[in-house]
Amino acid sequence: MTMSDAVFNIEKDVPADAVVEVRGICKKYGEVEALRNIDLDFPRGKLTTLLGPSGCGKTTLLKIIAGLIEPSAGEVRVNGRPVTGPGPERAFVFQDFALMPWATVMRNVAFGLELKGMGKAERQSIAAKYIAEVGLSGFEDKYPHELSGGMRQRVGLARAFAVNAEVLLLDEPFSAVDEQNRRKFQEDLLRLVEKERKTFIFVTHSIEEAVYVSDRIVLLSRRPGRVSQIIEPKIDRTASPDAIRRDQGYLDTVEEIWQGLKHYVD
Numbered sequence: 001m002t003m004s005d006a007v008f009n010i011e012k013d014v015p016a017d018a019v020v021e022v023r024g025i026c027k028k029y030g031e032v033e034a035l036r037n038i039d040l041d042f043p044r045g046k047l048t049t050l051l052g053p054s055g056c057g058k059t060t061l062l063k064i065i066a067g068l069i070e071p072s073a074g075e076v077r078v079n080g081r082p083v084t085g086p087g088p089e090r091a092f093v094f095q096d097f098a099l100m101p102w103a104t105v106m107r108n109v110a111f112g113l114e115l116k117g118m119g120k121a122e123r124q125s126i127a128a129k130y131i132a133e134v135g136l137s138g139f140e141d142k143y144p145h146e147l148s149g150g151m152r153q154r155v156g157l158a159r160a161f162a163v164n165a166e167v168l169l170l171d172e173p174f175s176a177v178d179e180q181n182r183r184k185f186q187e188d189l190l191r192l193v194e195k196e197r198k199t200f201i202f203v204t205h206s207i208e209e210a211v212y213v214s215d216r217i218v219l220l221s222r223r224p225g226r227v228s229q230i231i232e233p234k235i236d237r238t239a240s241p242d243a244i245r246r247d248q249g250y251l252d253t254v255e256e257i258w259q260g261l262k263h264y265v266d
């Protein structure tokens with residue numbers, strides 16, 4: 001087989017729009033079996049949410065895709081290439097923001113570009129664009145402690161966008177913000193998904209949030225986490241946020257997922 005055949009074969013195996021492929025992923029932490037045999041594809045331009053009972057391995061799966069932890073078995077491929085560690089095409093947005101407290105908003109957002117060795121003027125101009133996109137213009141010189149939780153989370157998102165990663169891994173990014181900010185974020189996120197054509201993989205505990213923001217919802221079973229169902233909410237996203245939340249399709253999907261998850265909390 002020639003080199004070009006090999007390349008062709010690798011590409012042929014990738015479903016047309018799957019950027020991230022998870023194949024046969026298992027994870028054990030000592031005696032604790034967190035994930036069992038997960039097979040999933042994550043397409044470009046779509047937001048896929050991982051939802052399931054506490055401890056079913058959502059964060060573990062996200063970190064395996066990020067290359068932050070190794071699976072016990074199986075493989076993750078990004079654009080056909082096996083993941084062996086973190087890479088610039090994947091950005092992870094942490095639950096606790098993980099900002100540098102001693103650095104300004106500008107420096108925090110530009111940090112990924114600084115690590116890549118990009119010059120100051122160029123990285124600041126890119127960072128400024130994303131600071132504006134998340135609604136933080138005017139706060140460039142503030143420090144994280146001078147911002148609200150919601151604003152800190154925006155800094156985390158802007159930083160992830162600034163490195164121009166193809167795959168955005170979001171681990172309960174809105175869990176630490178109040179309800180009003182959370183709704184605003186969900187709307188921002190929908191706008192970004194539409195605008196950026198990236199692959200979004202999102203973890204949340206909230207069924208309503210999952211139905212509101214997701215193109216696809218992967219329901220994981222109780223530990224060891226397995227894929228129990230994949231749901232594609234059929235929602236008219238051109239409607240206003242309030243209309244969406246009253247939409248019958250939205251309400252039915254929330255109810256369907258709740259029926260599926262309810263027995264885990266009984």
Ligand SMILES: Nc1ncnc2c1ncn2[C@@H]1O[C@H](COP(=O)(O)OP(=O)(O)OP(=O)(O)O)[C@@H](O)[C@H]1O
Binds near residue numbers: 034053059061223
């Ligand atoms: N480093 C670790 N060492 C040992 N066990 C771990 C470790 N990390 C996670 N676990 C266990 O693996 C299981 C899956 O954890 P994980 O955090 O991935 O679940 P989760 O679905 O994200 O949970 P939650 O919804 O509560 O955030 C849990 O039982 C957890 O206690």
